[in-house]
Amino acid sequence: MNTAWFYLVLAGICEIGWAFGLKYSEGFTKLGVSIITVIVMILSFVLLAQAMKYLPLGTAYAIWTGIGAAGTAILGIVFLNEPRDAIRIFCILMIIAGVIGLKVFSETK
Numbered sequence: 001m002n003t004a005w006f007y008l009v010l011a012g013i014c015e016i017g018w019a020f021g022l023k024y025s026e027g028f029t030k031l032g033v034s035i036i037t038v039i040v041m042i043l044s045f046v047l048l049a050q051a052m053k054y055l056p057l058g059t060a061y062a063i064w065t066g067i068g069a070a071g072t073a074i075l076g077i078v079f080l081n082e083p084r085d086a087i088r089i090f091c092i093l094m095i096i097a098g099v100i101g102l103k104v105f106s107e108t109k
Contacts, residue, residue, distance in 0.1 A: 004054035005103070008048045013068025014044035023080075051099035062106040069107040 021037030028034040044064075052060045073092050076082040 002054075004051045006058055007062055009067065011044050011047035011051060012064050012071065014040050014047060015064060015068030016071040016075065018044060019068060020075070036058035038076065056106060059102050062100050063099050066102075070095040070099070076103050 018037050018040040021033060024030070025034040027039050028031075028037075048064050061072060070092050073082075073088075073095075076090065077084045077088075
């Protein structure tokens with residue numbers, strides 16, 4: 001995996017992190033969690049920007065949001081006891097399939 005893809009995956013993981021941070025910051029009322037959340041947000045954007053130097057905008061952004069959306073939904077099911085009905089899991093799998101498809105069929109500069 002080249003550096004751009006590595007940055008993009010890390011950016012997606014950071015997106016999952018700041019989504020959870022938003023949940024636990026309780027509307028930015030918890031100072032420590034809020035500060036960490038903002039730092040992880042910035043890191044996510046910086047990593048995404050680095051990946052976009054070499055990857056097409058649409059591909060990078062779609063994969064970044066896909067990793068964040070699917071990852072956050074999966075971790076919500078696992079750790080927050082969110083609904084785990086079949087249609088929801090199917091939709092998450094569709095997001096993952098789209099992310100994989102964009103990776104397989106995209107070119108790097």
